[in-house]
Amino acid sequence: xxxxxxxxxxxxxxxxxxxxxxxxxxxxxxxxxxxxxxxxxxxxxxxxxxxxxxxxxxxxxxxxxxxxxxxxxxxxxxxxxxxxxxxxxxxxxxxxxxxxxxxxxxxxxxxxxxxxxxxxxxxxxxxxxxxxxxxxxxxxxxxxxxxxxxxxxxxxxxxxxxxxxxxxxxxxxxxxxxxxxxxxxxxxxxxxxxxxxxxxxxxxxxxxxxxxxxxxxxxxxxxxxxxxxxxxxxxxxxxxxxxxxxxxxxxxxxxxxxxxxxxxxxxxxxxxxxxxxxxxxxxxxxxxxxxxxxxxxxxxxxxxxxxxxxxxxxxxxxxxxxxxxxxxxxxxxxxxxxxxxxxxxxxxxxxxxxxxxxxxxxxxxxxxxxxxxxxxxxxxxxxxxxxxxxxxxxxxxxxxxxxxxxxxxxxxxxxxxxxxxxxxxxxxxxxxxxxxx
Ligand SMILES: NC(=O)c1ccc[n+]([C@@H]2O[C@H](COP(=O)([O-])OP(=O)(O)OC[C@H]3O[C@@H](n4cnc5c(N)ncnc54)[C@H](OP(=O)(O)O)[C@@H]3O)[C@@H](O)[C@H]2O)c1
Numbered sequence: 001x002x003x004x005x006x007x008x009x010x011x012x013x014x015x016x017x018x019x020x021x022x023x024x025x026x027x028x029x030x031x032x033x034x035x036x037x038x039x040x041x042x043x044x045x046x047x048x049x050x051x052x053x054x055x056x057x058x059x060x061x062x063x064x065x066x067x068x069x070x071x072x073x074x075x076x077x078x079x080x081x082x083x084x085x086x087x088x089x090x091x092x093x094x095x096x097x098x099x100x101x102x103x104x105x106x107x108x109x110x111x112x113x114x115x116x117x118x119x120x121x122x123x124x125x126x127x128x129x130x131x132x133x134x135x136x137x138x139x140x141x142x143x144x145x146x147x148x149x150x151x152x153x154x155x156x157x158x159x160x161x162x163x164x165x166x167x168x169x170x171x172x173x174x175x176x177x178x179x180x181x182x183x184x185x186x187x188x189x190x191x192x193x194x195x196x197x198x199x200x201x202x203x204x205x206x207x208x209x210x211x212x213x214x215x216x217x218x219x220x221x222x223x224x225x226x227x228x229x230x231x232x233x234x235x236x237x238x239x240x241x242x243x244x245x246x247x248x249x250x251x252x253x254x255x256x257x258x259x260x261x262x263x264x265x266x267x268x269x270x271x272x273x274x275x276x277x278x279x280x281x282x283x284x285x286x287x288x289x290x291x292x293x294x295x296x297x298x299x300x301x302x303x304x305x306x307x308x309x310x311x312x313x314x315x316x317x318x319x320x321x322x323x324x325x326x327x328x329x330x331x332x333x334x335x336x337x338x339x340x341x342x343x344x345x346x347x348x349x350x351x352x353x354x355x356x357x358x359x360x361x362x363x364x365x366x367x368x369x370x371x372x373x374x375x376x377x378x379x380x381x382x383x384x385x386x387x388x389x390x391x392x393x394x395x396x397x398x399x400x401x402x403x404x405x406x407x408x409x410x411x412x413x414x415x416x417x418x419x420x421x422x423x424x425x426x427x428x429x430x431x432x433x434x435x436x437x
Contacts, residue, residue, distance in 0.1 A: 049073060049214055053164030055124035055382045059101030060391070065385050071124065074160060074168040079141035082174050083389075084151060087183035089162040090130040091391050092191050092224060098127055098157065099388070101312035105321055110158035113144035128402070129155050130161035132177055142171045152177040152363075152413075154190035156263040156354045162386055163402065175359030178366035185373035188399035189366070190359055192224040195308065196232060197284070197358045199350030203306045204280050212237030215276060217296060219259060220284030222248035223396040225308060227374040229282055230255045235370040241275065251397055255372070272296050282350070283307040290335075290347075298342035310349040374398025381405075 014311050053071040056064045076083050097103070108115050108122050115122075135149040145151065153174045156161050177186045200206045208212065216233050220226050221242030233240050234256035241259040242252045249260045261271045269292035277298040286309025297303035311331065316324030332349055339347040365371045378399040379387040384402055391400050 034056060048295050049081075051165035052381075053124075053126050054128075054381075055126050056099060057123045057125075059099065059104065060289075061100070062179070062385050062388050064099065065388065066123070066124075066359045067382075067384070071126070071164060074295055076137050076139045076168060078170075079139040080170045080172070081139045081168050082135055082142055082151070082171055083137040083166060083168045084131060084153070084162075084174070085136045085405065086131050086133045086162045086167055087176075088132045088164060088187035088401055088403050089128040090187045090191070090399045090401045091387055092129050093162075093391065094157060095127045096388060096392055097122050097375045098125075102317065103157065104317060105324075106313055107158045109321060124159040126164050128161035129157065129191040130187045130399075131155055131162035131167055131190070132183040133162075133167075133405070134182075135174075136166070139171075144171055145174060145176075150177045150179075150183075151175060152186045152190050153356065154194040154352065154354060154359070157352075163381075163404070167405065172353040172356050175356040175363060180367055180369075183405070184378055184401050184403055185375060187401050188224075188373045188375045189228065189362065189371075191352065192228045192399070193232075193362045194355055194358060195350070195352040196225055196229040197355065198353040199282060199306050199308060200229065200232070200280070201358075202353065202432045203348040203350045204282070204304050205302075206233075206236070206238070206280065208390060214279040215241070217241045217243070217272065217281045217293070218257075218284065219243045219263075219281070219289055219293065221252045221260075222376075223284060224399050225282075225284050227251070227255055227398045228371070230257050231371045232365070233367050241272070241278070245395070248397060251374075255374070269293075269296075277303075279303050281305045283309065285309065294339060294343070294345055294347070297343070297345045302344075302346070303385060304346040304348060304349045305339070306350045308350045310351070312349070335430045345346040375401050377401070378403060 049072065050070050051073045052067070052069045055066055055071065056069055057066060058064055061390045074083065094102075104122070111122060112120065113395065132152045135145050135147050135151055135262055137147060138145055151174050155167060155169060156173065159169065160167065166387060177183070211233060216238045218226050218229050218240060221230055222244040226242065226244070230240055230242060230252055240257050241261065242257040243261045243263045244252055245264050246262040249262065252260055259275065261268055266394065278296055279298060279299060279301070280303065281293050283293060283306065286307055294305050297305060310328070312328040315328040318324065319327055336347045339345045362371065374397070376396060377387070377390050379390070381402060381404045387400055387402050
């Protein structure tokens with residue numbers, strides 16, 4: 001097991017160093033640069049009322065991303081709030097979608113319920129959902145955090161995001177960052193972890209003590225949610241089968257996947273039908289997957305199909321808040337009833353949910369070495385548009401991270417350089433260990 005972990009770490013680090021090199025090439029090709037005169041400090045000085053951030057002023061393609069140093073600092077305005085200096089942030093498919101206006105109606109309502117009555121704009125809007133950073137200020141009722149604490153969090157999509165120098169969240173949404181991880185590594189985990197936990201625990205009814213006899217299928221296992229979910233479920237003792245592209249097999253097996261099905265060669269449903277049936281399916285792919293996947297579940301035994309690709313926000317965007325919510329609710333209930341009546345299978349939608357205490361549990365697993373960060377690419381804060389470009393190309397293998405604070409940038413660059421050297425040296429040693437087992 002130790003050698004497998006070593007192998008995984010080295011693979012991930014190889015991936016990281018390769019991508020660091022690769023991304024700078026892409027950026028040079030993209031020819032994009034931003035004139036920077038940043039004034040990052042470890043805490044906001046009394047004189048500093050504005051911060052730097054990447055914002056959008058309208059929905060659209062990558063061209064709408066704008067760097068500014070004139071965003072008002074989000075100071076603590078309620079007793080339960082924690083203000084965080086952002087060291088690193090990571091991107092999710094949701095950032096691409098939100099940049100284009102996805103979920104605008106419902107998220108605007110969640111941001112400000114009074115916005116239904118007026119035409120107040122949500123712009124400038126800051127994207128970015130994962131933060132790793134340091135607490136700089138706390139409200140009077142905050143009990144778990146103090147200035148100087150290193151923390152991580154998944155920023156709810158209805159709040160201003162963390163592609164900025166500072167972000168302010170409620171205490172409940174924040175958690176202490178794993179000690180073993182750099183900010184760059186830590187930022188790769190919170191949003192996918194919060195989503196996976198919400199889907200597997202709240203919708204799927206799984207937990208640490210009830211998973212050891214469960215067979216779980218994860219579709220789209222090579223992306224952000226998939227690479228985290230494989231590790232979580234293996235830490236809980238479940239048997240995990242994953243669908244992914246052939247070139248991601250090494251990665252998902254290294255993270256612990258028991259069975260891997262390459263969806264790019266042959267009929268994926270046919271291959272999965274030859275296996276023992278599953279207790280739970282976590283669908284990260286959507287589309288027509290549910291049409292063939294639900295039949296892979298054990299009938300009449302409480303098995304659950306949970307998809308993260310839901311039409312809720314698309315419906316509210318296209319039909320309006322009321323009609324869209326009713327339409328999505330009707331779709332969900334119809335499918336749930338059909339599946340429970342026909343095969344005794346529970347059909348559910350999974351959603352991200354902010355949950356600092358759940359991240360505390362993830363921290364323990366990370367500190368115990370049971371969950372590793374999977375950072376595929378990292379970009380400096382000057383190159384946020386390039387980071388979006390990378391994500392938009394698809395085929396993610398883990399996460400894309402943005403280094404926001406200069407100090408962390410330097411450390412990460414040093415780390416990457418060390419990795420380049422270490423990787424070459426350790427590759428031989430690790431292969432040797434793997435062969436012996
Ligand atoms: N409901 C919510 O609250 C919520 C929260 C988080 C995420 N999500 C959604 O959940 C999905 C997964 O999120 P993510 O962050 O993991 O996305 P991601 O990082 O982009 O990963 C998607 C992965 O799926 C693979 N893939 C694509 N088509 C596939 C197929 N047909 N079969 C198997 N694998 C396939 C991709 O690699 P290849 O293309 O190279 O195979 C990629 O590795 C996204 O649609 C996201 O929007 C929803």
